[in-house]
Amino acid sequence: EIVLTQSPATLSLSPGDRATLSCRASQSVSSYLAWYQQKPGQAPRLLIYDASNRATGIPARFSGSGSGTDFTLTISSLEPEDFAVYYCQQRSNWPLTFGPGTKVDIK
Amino acid sequence: EVQLVESGGGLVQPGGSLRLSCAASGFTFSSYRMNWVRQAPGKGLEWVSYIDVGGTPIHYADSVKGRFTISRDNAKNSLYLQMSSLRAEDTAVYYCVKEANYGFHYFDYWGQGSLVTVSS
Numbered sequence: 001e002i003v004l005t006q007s008p009a010t011l012s013l014s015p016g017d018r019a020t021l022s023c024r025a026s027q028s029v030s031s032y033l034a035w036y037q038q039k040p041g042q043a044p045r046l047l048i049y050d051a052s053n054r055a056t057g058i059p060a061r062f063s064g065s066g067s068g069t070d071f072t073l074t075i076s077s078l079e080p081e082d083f084a085v086y087y088c089q090q091r092s093n094w095p096l097t098f099g100p101g102t103k104v105d106i107k
Numbered sequence: 108e109v110q111l112v113e114s115g116g117g118l119v120q121p122g123g124s125l126r127l128s129c130a131a132s133g134f135t136f137s138s139y140r141m142n143w144v145r146q147a148p149g150k151g152l153e154w155v156s157y158i159d160v161g162g163t164p165i166h167y168a169d170s171v172k173g174r175f176t177i178s179r180d181n182a183k184n185s186l187y188l189q190m191s192s193l194r195a196e197d198t199a200v201y202y203c204v205k206e207a208n209y210g211f212h213y214f215d216y217w218g219q220g221s222l223v224t225v226s227s
Binding site: 001009032036038043044045046049050053056060087089091093095096097098099100101 | 142146151152153154158166167168169190191202209211212213214215218219220
């Protein structure tokens with residue numbers, strides 16, 4: 001099973017700040033990695049697929065990078081609605097796995 | 108508009124069984140691979156099971172293999188999860204999830220979730 005590790009667990013930032021979230025895989029997943037955003041009481045929303053491609057309707061302030069085992073989600077300038085939990089997910093191997101999440105909260 | 112509506116959750120005793128259903132609308136259900144993903148209270152996301160468009164292949168997480176069965180009825184635009192030998196650690200919100208066009212096994216639409224509580 002491919003284990004995904006996310007860091008930091010919590011990121012305390014202010015609106016307008018740049019957020020940098022990390023996801024590391026226990027073995028290479030090539031570029032087969034996605035990022036999701038989840039707000040309290042809501043289902044997750046797909047942000048990024050194949051490491052760097054924005055899903056339909058996702059604002060340009062969200063960007064993804066990386067390949068192999070190290071990946072980054074960057075939010076260039078935090079909007080109030082961006083404070084949420086972010087998960088990475090790999091589709092390289094069965095079983096599909098998610099990281100434990102990074103909570104971005106208001107400083 | 109894509110809609111995924113889960114039903115069938117509730118309180119069940121350890122060792123019991125439950126069947127979740129997911130009614131899909133707003134897209135050609137028979138053309139899309141589907142999954143179940145769960146989330147224990149206050150915890151992260153855990154993929155549970157996958158089913159291809161025609162019913163096979165099927166995959167399960169090790170934590171549910173041999174106890175859960177995924178199925179679909181394309182004529183009824185419905186996805187199912189039969190859960191048996193339920194344990195306390197199966198307590199979670201279960202999401203019915205549609206795979207995206209972008210590539211296999213990315214999830215673009217999620218239901219609102221159905222809470223399953225396993226407790227005596």
